[in-house]
Amino acid sequence: MSSNRKRKPAICAVVAPLLFVAACSDSGASPTGPRLVVLYSTCTVSKDFLSPYRPGIPYTPNLQRFADESVVFERHNSEAGQSGIAFASIYSGVQADRHGIFHHPRPLADELYLVGEAFRDNGYATHFWSGHGMAAASLNYGQGIAPDHVYDHEKQFTKRAQTLDDDFLTRTTANGPELDAVLADLAADPDAHAFLQINFTITHELYHEYAGLEKIEAFRKRYPAHATDLTTDEIRAGLAFFEANRHTLQLNHAQAVDALGMSPADVARLDTVLQLAYATCIAQLDDYLGRFLGKIDAAGLTEDSLVAFTADHGETFYHPSEPFHWMHGMQLAPTVVEVPWIVRGRSSGVVPSRFPGVTRSIDVFPTLAGLADLALPENVRLAGVDLSSVARGAAPTADQAGLVAFTHTTTIGEKRLDRYKRERHRTAIEWLPEPRPEFVWVRLRDGDMVFELRPDGDGGMDAFAFDLATDRFRDRNLFDGADATHARCIAELREYRARLIAAFDPTETLGADEIGGRLQGLGYIGDDPDE
Numbered sequence: 001m002s003s004n005r006k007r008k009p010a011i012c013a014v015v016a017p018l019l020f021v022a023a024c025s026d027s028g029a030s031p032t033g034p035r036l037v038v039l040y041s042t043c044t045v046s047k048d049f050l051s052p053y054r055p056g057i058p059y060t061p062n063l064q065r066f067a068d069e070s071v072v073f074e075r076h077n078s079e080a081g082q083s084g085i086a087f088a089s090i091y092s093g094v095q096a097d098r099h100g101i102f103h104h105p106r107p108l109a110d111e112l113y114l115v116g117e118a119f120r121d122n123g124y125a126t127h128f129w130s131g132h133g134m135a136a137a138s139l140n141y142g143q144g145i146a147p148d149h150v151y152d153h154e155k156q157f158t159k160r161a162q163t164l165d166d167d168f169l170t171r172t173t174a175n176g177p178e179l180d181a182v183l184a185d186l187a188a189d190p191d192a193h194a195f196l197q198i199n200f201t202i203t204h205e206l207y208h209e210y211a212g213l214e215k216i217e218a219f220r221k222r223y224p225a226h227a228t229d230l231t232t233d234e235i236r237a238g239l240a241f242f243e244a245n246r247h248t249l250q251l252n253h254a255q256a257v258d259a260l261g262m263s264p265a266d267v268a269r270l271d272t273v274l275q276l277a278y279a280t281c282i283a284q285l286d287d288y289l290g291r292f293l294g295k296i297d298a299a300g301l302t303e304d305s306l307v308a309f310t311a312d313h314g315e316t317f318y319h320p321s322e323p324f325h326w327m328h329g330m331q332l333a334p335t336v337v338e339v340p341w342i343v344r345g346r347s348s349g350v351v352p353s354r355f356p357g358v359t360r361s362i363d364v365f366p367t368l369a370g371l372a373d374l375a376l377p378e379n380v381r382l383a384g385v386d387l388s389s390v391a392r393g394a395a396p397t398a399d400q401a402g403l404v405a406f407t408h409t410t411t412i413g414e415k416r417l418d419r420y421k422r423e424r425h426r427t428a429i430e431w432l433p434e435p436r437p438e439f440v441w442v443r444l445r446d447g448d449m450v451f452e453l454r455p456d457g458d459g460g461m462d463a464f465a466f467d468l469a470t471d472r473f474r475d476r477n478l479f480d481g482a483d484a485t486h487a488r489c490i491a492e493l494r495e496y497r498a499r500l501i502a503a504f505d506p507t508e509t510l511g512a513d514e515i516g517g518r519l520q521g522l523g524y525i526g527d528d529p530d531e
Contacts, residue, residue, distance in 0.1 A: 029123035031193040033372030034347050035186060036296065036305040037119065039364070040174075041090055042285065043083055043132055043201030044328060045311035047340045049282045059223050059283040062290030063342075066309065069352055070344035071391045073359045077405035077445055078313045081336040082329035085410060086312035086361060087135035087199060091115050093365035093382035095406065097499040102411040102437060104134040108141055113380045115365040116144030119195035122374045127182060129153065131172040131200030135312070145197065151178045153200065164202075164210060172200045173288035175295065183299040202285055205315070205326060206246065207277035208239045211284050219280040228276055230269075238273030242326070250327045271318040274326055278315065306345035306371055310364060314339050321475050329410050332443045332452060334468060337407045343391055345371055351393035358445055360405045363387055404489075406496045407443040411435050411504070437500045444493050450474065451489040453497060461497075463490050 047053040051060045052067035053074070079089035084104025085096060091114045092099045100109055108114070120126045121144075128145040130137040131153040142150050153172040170176050174196065186192050202210045211219070213236055220227035230238075242249065248256040257267060289309070296305055316333040318325045328336045341359060343350055348371040362384030369376060370388030385403060390396050412435050444451045448469040453461040465479040465486055480486050 029121070030191075031123040031372075033122075033193070033374065034304050034306040034345060035193050036196070036301050037124065037194070037368065037372055038196045038198065038296075038305065038307040039090075039115065039368065040196075040198045040289070040292070040307065040309045041087065041312065041364075042199065042203070043312050044203045044205075044315050045282070045285070045340060046278075046314035046335050047311075047338060048314075048335055049279055050340055052342060053340060059219070059226065059279060060286040062286045062293065063309070066289070066293060066307075066344060067342050069346075070342045071350055071352065072354045073341040073343075073387075074354055074356050075445070075448075076310070076339055076341040076359045076361075077407055078311075078337050078339050078361050079406075080329075080408055080410055081313040081331060081333075082134075082410040083132060083201075083312045084134040084139075087132065087141060089361040090310065090312070090364050091135075091141060091197070093362050093384040095362060095383060096408070097496075097503040098383065100503065100505060102500075102504055103435070104410075105139060107139045108143070110140065110143070112143070113377070114141075114143040115368065116142060116195065116197055118144070118365070118369055118374050118376055119372070120144040121377075122372070124193045124195040125149070125182075125185070126195045127151070127178070127197065129172065129174045129178070129196070129198040129200065131198070135199055141199075142197070169202060169284075169288060170291075173202070173285075173292065174198045175288060175291045179292070179295060183295060183301070186301060187299060199312075202288070203278065203281040203315075205274075205278075206239075206243055207274060207281050208243075211277060211280040213239070215284065216277055216280045219283055220276075223283070226276070226279060228272055230273060230276065234269070235273055235276065238270050239277065242270060242274060246326075250324055253323075253325055267318060271326075275317055278317075302346070304347045306343070306348050306350075306368065308341070308343045308364060308368060310341040310361070311339040312361075313337065319473050321473050330412075332407060332409060332441050334450075334472060334474070337443070343367070343371070345391070348372065348388075349392040351391070353393065355387075355390055355396075357390075357396060357401050358403045358405050358447065359387065360384060360403065363403075367391065404492075405443075405445040406493075407445070408437075408497075408500060409440045409442075411437055411440060435506065437497075437504045440497075440500070442493050442497045442500070444489050444496070446489060449485075449489075451479075451486065451493055453490065453493050461494075465489075 049057065051057040051064045052072050078086045079095050080086050082104060084106060085101045088099040088101040088108055089095055092112045096102055099112055116126050116128065126145045127149040128137055128142040129151050130142055135141045137145065137150040137152060182194050186194060216235060217232060245256065245260060296302055313328050314336045315328050316322055316325060316331065316335045322331055322333050324331050341364065366382050366384045366386040367388050370386040371391060385400060387400055390400055417435055439455055441452060441454045448467055450466045450468055452464040454464065456462045463479045464477045466474040467478060
């Protein structure tokens with residue numbers, strides 16, 4: 001890590017009360033929870049492409065089998081549609097007003113208490129498959145993980161097309177020799193316990209860098225109902241066209257369509273190509289998830305494992321009401337901020353079921369802690385709610401049933417904003433003209449009602465209300481200032497926005513070269529010959 005932050009010592013070395021010391025692994029803590037706990041948190045997974053959330057999809061059979069044995073959280077929400085922010089909330093159980101990540105890449109503060117530390121302090125051997133460049137161990141997202149248990153794959157994404165062979169995919173999806181060694185240790189010592197934190201992406205755009213034409217054609221043969229009527233040449237041409245014009249199509253769409261001479265039919269055809277490529281990526285993810293779960297089965301640990309599958313954010317494809325298409329970070333589309341969360345844990349008492357209430361990425365940490373019977377330090381105050389009792393089949397309490405989810409868009413770092421200005425991505429610049437949270441959109445979900453505040457361009461905020469049960473793509477603004485519920489929710493959003501503004505620190509703690517390299521590694525900015 002290139003910043004001047006130092007890794008904090010184990011909490012037992014700095015907290016005096018005996019209650020805290022008793023929970024520290026180097027004080028001989030004996031875990032009482034499941035022997036294997038897995039937080040499998042991958043990137044860019046739209047739940048609309050998963051059969052547990054969209055019945056009838058045939059290409060996620062492994063996830064479906066997993067979901068059949070799990071509690072499926074139906075209305076789960078990410079903090080933001082950008083990986084650095086979203087993973088921070090998953091791992092810390094708090095949002096940006098406390099974890100401090102407003103755009104990526106930025107390192108997490110040492111002072112945060114992360115899920116890896118909680119398992120370490122309760123006697124678990126902790127491991128981190130660090131496969132995402134915006135939420136990597138090198139950015140302090142692996143607190144609580146011993147350095148020799150960090151399996152660093154994120155650097156290889158800087159040249160994805162050259163590295164995405166099966167060996168790389170096997171390792172980065174936690175199917176390689178590192179997992180074999182962990183499972184062997186558990187088999188050799190029946191008292192051993194392990195926590196696995198896994199992040200990576202094999203579904204991010206450019207989608208065909210993860211699943212190229214050969215894999216797309218194999219997908220079409222395997223799932224003919226989803227093959228579309230595209231020819232191979234049309235798919236090849238569509239992928240090349242998107243790669244050549246991606247940023248302007250994403251960030252300055254209306255002007256790009258005019259400049260490129262695209263008709264509505266051309267846009268729809270391109271969208272079909274990209275959704276096909278993305279579905280192929282999702283099918284590939286399902287295959288690797290199946291391998292991973294199969295290894296746990298083969299090790300005889302299925303009964304005594306706790307496995308959570310979730311994602312940082314989803315993806316949006318083409319819809320006229322959205323300002324940006326075929327991307328995620330800069331908008332509040334339901335397909336972006338509503339993500340999967342599925343938890344299986346037989347020995348933890350998880351009852352296969354579906355929970356219809358609203359849940360948040362900040363609830364993942366406390367719920368896993370509850371299901372694993374962890375003791376957390378008294379000075380740790382998570383913003384998320386422990387839903388372990390719901391997962392075990394109990395009726396939700398009023399607090400659990402009445403959760404609301406706050407979500408926000410990202411700010412834009414200076415380097416990324418400078419690139420947008422040079423490349424004249426007018427729509428993006430009009431929306432986010434400065435790298436400050438005053439310009440972000442904020443969202444509150446309460447049941448199926450969604451409320452939003454968006455900058456009006458004159459220093460104020462416009463209010464919106466949508467009913468997702470009848471208006472999935474937020475085409476009809478129902479906001480009524482005279483409605484007491486609408487007024488209350490907008491007031492809560494204003495308070496949330498004020499907290500974000502008050503907490504924002506504009507200081508960049510990484511060097512410009514490192515920021516640029518990480519952004520280029522995931523394709524957020526292209527190579528710049530002038531830099």
